[in-house]
Amino acid sequence: MSHKRFLGWEPTTTYTYDDAGRLVESTPEAEWDESQRDAMLALQRYRETEQCPKCGGPKWICQSPEAESNYVAGDPIRCHITTTILRAQKDYSEGVHSPHEQALLWPIKVRDAVPLQ
Numbered sequence: 001m002s003h004k005r006f007l008g009w010e011p012t013t014t015y016t017y018d019d020a021g022r023l024v025e026s027t028p029e030a031e032w033d034e035s036q037r038d039a040m041l042a043l044q045r046y047r048e049t050e051q052c053p054k055c056g057g058p059k060w061i062c063q064s065p066e067a068e069s070n071y072v073a074g075d076p077i078r079c080h081i082t083t084t085i086l087r088a089q090k091d092y093s094e095g096v097h098s099p100h101e102q103a104l105l106w107p108i109k110v111r112d113a114v115p116l117q
């Protein structure tokens with residue numbers, strides 16, 4: 001399998017050698033310039049102070065008392081991966097007891113594909 005990078009950017013490293021050809025310094029290029037760092041810090045600040053931890057929207061909209069009757073819930077959309085995991089966990093917990101079940105990871109794979117006609 002190839003390890004070629006398909007996306008993203010990789011910093012280049014500058015190598016400095018002495019007169020004898022020995023490596024004396026390697027300096028990787030900074031991955032973030034100042035404006036990128038400022039943008040990411042601003043995003044982090046927004047998430048920590050302005051973003052609702054429940055719905056992910058801006059608190060000033062979803063938590064505003066004036067917005068109390070502005071929203072209507074739609075029909076639920078089922079996540080079949082979560083459903084599969086919950087079903088497997090229930091079956092597992094009803095079987096042989098395993099300590100610390102919350103520490104288990106549940107890998108999910110797609111069933112054998114059904115060919116389209």
Ligand SMILES: [Zn+2]
Pocket residue numbers: 052053054055056057058059062063
């Ligand atoms: Zn919210």
